[in-house]
Ligand SMILES: Cc1cc2nc3c(=O)[nH]c(=O)nc-3n(C[C@H](O)[C@H](O)[C@H](O)COP(=O)(O)OP(=O)(O)OC[C@H]3O[C@@H](n4cnc5c(N)ncnc54)[C@H](O)[C@@H]3O)c2cc1C
């Protein structure tokens with residue numbers, strides 16, 4: 249088959265099984281858009297801003313496990329995509345971004361809409377390519393998908409100069425079934441000796457804890473993780489990125505750990521003698537003060553990326569490999585082992601954990617006349633029966649969604665953890681809804697964040713992707729305000745906007761349904777009404793208690809056992825329990 | 827500690843900037859960096875001298891290995907190895923310093939490869955410390971220019987860095 253470059257790109261995407269491509273046209277990709285026009289297998293979603301394209305593709309990828317695909321033009325189209333590429337990079341999300349580039353002969357001449365996309369994205373991609381020969385185009389696209397989806401996943405950029413897609417130049421086309429790259433061989437199964445050592449250590453632990461993260465979601469190992477935890481009877485905590493990888497309603501789950509984690513999770517980490525970290529990367533939001541991180545623990549770490557291991561915290565037993573096969577191997581060894589976890593030790597460990605649980609760190613004032621954001625999330629959970637896909641933006645609302653919506657399934661909690669990108673939630677929700685049109689998709693957002701990609705309301709209408717937007721409107725950049733309250737004697741420097749738009753009217757202008765809710769008793773009925781409108785995008789502008797803070801909190805530079813908890817009168821306290 | 831990391835890397839445009847970018851983005855220090863093609867035209871060999879604690883060097887080698895273009899690497903300092911650097915020094919001479927400089931170049935097994943009535947260019951190879959010693963041995967005021975290639979190295983014995 250002979251095809252021109254533009255057709256090769258589109259045909260390669262078809263052969264790769266790509267369903268959706270999120271993009272925005274422009275000069276450098278006109279040939280590509282012409283080829284797109286002449287087929288209807290790959291569906292193109294025209295966003296309203298290239299950042300939206302990357303987040304939508306990212307949401308699609310997080311919900312499905314398949315790579316998200318983006319198409320943008322050169323110059324400003326490419327730079328607009330960078331924030332979304334970096335967002336995917338920080339959370340290890342598989343994504344392939346095809347960017348147009350000026351024709352090869354004029355590269356380097358400051359041509360119209362030229363930017364060095366390969367240079368700009370180098371530090372925030374897993375890899376990138378500049379295509380210099382149309383004969384290598386199909387193979388390069390195959391390599392891009394291969395790199396993006398294997399090992400530790402991540403975004404890959406393919407920069408395609410306009411002359412490479414010239415419709416007049418046809419070359420033989422064959423999409424490779426497989427590619428190999430001699431310098432790229434990600435580990436799969438772990439080292440058997442190391443796994444054996446880890447199992448021995450686990451079976452002698454007195455105060456063990458499982459600390460699992462996004463790697464379990466990415467590695468599709470929820471089933472294995474659940475079985476592993478049940479077999480051992482150990483407590484388990486998840487990172488923000490790992491939520492849903494283990495059923496949050498299970499009794500062994502002690503909640504999220506880290507800066508806004510539960511009291512019991514952080515205390516258990518601090519007091520533990522053996523930690524097994526599974527697909528988690530010891531982020532600073534999780535560890536708090538490094539010198540005082542888990543002072544008594546021996547640590548086992550399973551990660552597919554050797555560079556994640558002993559990066560910030562030294563571990564005793566590193567295991568480089570994919571979580572799924574490693575956990576399978578561990579389970580087998582545990583079952584075959586004559587040693588069993590010490591029942592007595594575990595009993596007293598659980599007793600201790602139950603005492604920490606009794607602190608009830610997640611309680612909040614349920615009798616308030618104001619709408620409490622936590623209450624909204626609890627109601628959202630009930631109305632959606634815990635089965636919705638929930639995307640979020642970044643801020644206090646993100647933490648409340650993570651804390652008060654117990655996710656039982658992986659790939660249902662979709663948020664930007666590593667980069668913390670405001671503007672992520674709405675486009676991501678659209679990507680999810682396109683992938684799962686029959687499921688409820690909610691975007692929990694804030695009055696600040698939603699304005700960063702609000703233009704995508706228009707995309708939701710055009711492609712019939714009805715999502716429910718839950719705007720926890722506190723008229724503040726609340727997370728910033730909270731830090732200013734705690735650390736800057738309440739000097740609220742620019743964390744307040746006094747011209748927040750009328751979101752109801754704005755939503756209506758975009759062709760959707762808007763509702764404003766300002767009384768606690770209206771929250772539940774409004775949510776029910778919104779979710780009953782299956783084919784409409786509904787924006788719930790919920791005016792919440794403006795002064796509410798996220799608790800518990802480990803303030804910057806503090807250790808796990810030095811948390812700030814909420815006290816009954818609504819003020820916070822430093823609480824040091826040992 | 828000082829480490830000499832020897833890297834086989836795909837001979838592709840942009841490969842060098844990936845390595846250099848990694849060092850600047852992650853705040854690792856680079857003392858010197860040399861790159862040249864190898865007998866296999868698809869590969870380049872890079873020699874990079876860096877300093878850091880064991881933890882940092884471990885991260886550096888892991889992060890380098892993560893770059894898709896990096897095919898293989900070794901830290902030469904981990905085993906017996908030979909290190910060589912090329913240096914050319916342009917020295918201002920007077921009638922009565924010429925002999926002394928020639929003598930010094932001899933002691934260090936340097937060669938004088940350019941002569942004018944008022945200057946010498948001395949060429950010298952050796953481990954970086956030897957080149958440092960030569961510089962220290964001559965009067966600093968007479969040095970017009972020092973050009974150093976940065977060290978490269980190879981391990982001793984049968985072991986080698988190849989595909
Ligand atoms: C406002 C805000 C507050 C936050 N507060 C918290 C908080 O309180 N608690 C918290 O936990 N986080 C919090 N975060 C998120 C935090 O910044 C990090 O994003 C998060 O902790 C990282 O999660 P993770 O360790 O699971 O790693 P991820 O970023 O999910 O990385 C996954 C790890 O698994 C590995 N991996 C990937 N695939 C596989 C596989 N198949 N097999 C094996 N390994 C694999 C990767 O190499 C990587 O090391 C917050 C973020 C924001 C924006």
Ligand SMILES: Cc1ncc(C[n+]2csc(CCOP(=O)(O)OP(=O)(O)O)c2C)c(N)n1
Pocket residue numbers: 641642643644645646668669670671693694695696697698720722724725726727728
């Ligand atoms: C693009 C971007 N800019 C700035 C920030 C810093 N930041 C983190 S949370 C936050 C406030 C978010 O406000 P809002 O969306 O209203 O959420 P709230 O905290 O009030 O729930 C800001 C500004 C960020 N995370 N992302």
Ligand SMILES: [Mg+2]
Pocket residue numbers: 643694695696720721722723724725726
């Ligand atoms: Mg707000």
